[in-house]
Amino acid sequence: MTLYGYRLPAMSSLILWGLLWEAIGQMEVSFFVPPLSEVIVTLFEVVQTSAFQKALWETAYAFLAGVFFSIVIGIPTGILMGKNRLIDELLLPWVNIFLSVPLTALVPVLMVLFGFGMTSIIITTTLFAIWIIILNARVGVMQINRSLVDMARSFGASPWDAFVKIYFWAALPEILGGVRIGIIRAVKGVIIGQLLISIVGFGALFELYSNNFLMSHFWAVLLVLFALAFSISELLAMLERRVAYYAAKR
């Protein structure tokens, strides 16, 4: 978007929306919408409280653990599915089902099986992230140019060489794409898990603030959370772009 010859940077409209928020807040249209300036002041107070830091730590822990498990289990499973037709045909229906099914419905089961704590949240996070990682790793391996495989074989590559020097790199753009979407889903999963299980992390914090009608606290935490999620997603997109140059050229 250009204005009088100036190119407006992407996302700069958020400033406009922020101003609108401030105006609505100042006009006291709704009790639920405090002015942005007030929210930001609160934000700096909130982030220093131990309750916030504890919630952040608990969330980060569950998130990282969930992402770790979904990557460590997901990528090899996907590669295996891409390489072996029988395994693929046995697993693919389930991967597709769990990719699009409302996983929120499974959280109550996790709660009764694994208790109301960290374990359930980590499993929820993993369940949100893993399927797309599996699926993308599978697609990445399956679309590898046949000629590349033939080429490696014609030079007598060992299976290990072929894997390390061809398969992994050739599938890397798709794998990274899957990991990026998986991580974004994990952010959602960890929050949904905390909301439903609700005695840990931000789930507990939101409960506390909304029960006490601390609106600017609530918004402050929400802002932090959204900003974190957005930064993670942008960072991953940036990483992905670094290998994109060869994704289209295979």
Next chain:
Amino acid sequence: MAMPQTKPAPVATTDIAVSARSVSKTYGETEALRDMTIEFPRGQLTSLLGPSGCGKTTLLKIIAGLLEPNSGTIEVNGKPVTGPGEDRAFVFQDFALLPWASVMRNVAFGLELRGVAKSEREAIAAKYIADVGLKGFEKSFPHELSGGMRQRVGLARALSVNADVLLMDEPFSAVDEQTRRKFQEDLLSLVQNENKTFIFVTHSIEEAVYVSDQIALLLPRPSRVSEIIRPSGLRMKDVDNIRRDPEYLDTVDRIWALLRSYVE
């Protein structure tokens, strides 16, 4: 057939670099090759010419050891082929370059897989990169090169492993006409200077006549060799004059007359 053909002279086995004997190949229901027998003399270039889908790529991959025939044998230098080997190198129609690797690494990749030390293989690769005219592009990546330049990378990679037999699957199909002519001339001098055996798949009659010592015309599926044509006089001629030579023009016409029936 109306074609005048020299009687097959008895051939000393040492002169034959590659031979295919009664090779058959079926893909599920599709019978690609049936009882194909053909020999490729050492130090010469043989073109495979035939209608699309007749099994040229299939034959080349069987010789490379990338595909297993349903029956029949392939011998390279008198030894039966059981899989890919160091005596053969493949030039892929779609180049098969590693998009994440530089030109240098791509050219040296065959040597890398054969366990040649880095400094040594890069020295060899550098020589072939220069040979194919890509000096200065060692650090470039495939996506920064034109189609013709990529093809040369693939060619340099196949040459760098110094295999006896070069299997080329429509290697010039992705390059423009000028580059193609340049490549054809280069290929001729390569055949002259290196005692290598070239097996060359092409769709272009003119190209086949221009570069080949012998041309194998293949029948449509299930494929067999219909005819072997040897534009023998042409190889003596000066490269620059071949396209004006009556024998060149006659041979092109003759092949077209033979292939025409398949197209119609």
Next chain:
Amino acid sequence: MTDQSQRTLATAASQGRPPLTKPARRDFFGRLTPALVKHRPLVLKLVSAAVVFGAWEIAGRIPVSYAFPTFIESMAALWSMTVDGSLFVAYGETLKPLVVGILISTFIGVAVGMWIGLAKWADWLFSPIFIVMQAAPLAALIPLLVMIYGIGLTSKVFVVCIMAMPVIVLNTAGAVRNTPSSFIEMGQSFLASRAEVIGKIILPAASPVIFSGLRLGVSAGFIGAILAELKITPTGVGDIISYSRSVADYASMYAAIFSIIVLAVVFLNLLERIELTLFEGNARGYASD
């Protein structure tokens, strides 16, 4: 290489010889049961389902946990819920916010997406909001929605909307933006009006991607609908889950969850089927090899 007569000659030996009649190699299964090979995908799906449900049954019998009923117990519970009609009553409740929310998201989402895709300034103004929404854990808004709109249908519809809308908007906008410019120029060269270009070229060209955005939106909406029932007020299927958990009737709880998953799978497959039928031509256009 001067003497041409010394040149060797390949032989076309196969001519005139009877063709070698060797049957194509068949694998073990191929000879034994051609029917099995023909229906291999289906057979493997059934095998796969049998393995998973069998494992569930065995795990339930051990049992791995007091809260882990067997597959058969769960199916029996599902059956009794179906027979006494309580399942249908529950889904009547559950589907209400889902359907309303999806309808709202579809109309607003496609409209806003088209707008973003067509007008640069709309892109600048609205895109960032939906990009952030897409990345952000919007579920965190639920406590706020409950505060503002209470625990009724409105809140639940809202939850479905905020989950489903971003992906619909972004897919629509992307599809509109990526319409090949040659299509549009072709239209312009035939003097099509702006409305005609949009209605006859851009919209049809974008519809496959818009539709798959809708499918993703429905999938996200399902998550929202169940989340709303579990988090805001237990109604419908969420109520069955919460209630049977509180009275430790785990078989019913698993049955309800199982039914949601089946419903979602059936519904999303149906959408995919529709997508394939509607846009068959488009898919064919990309066919290669």
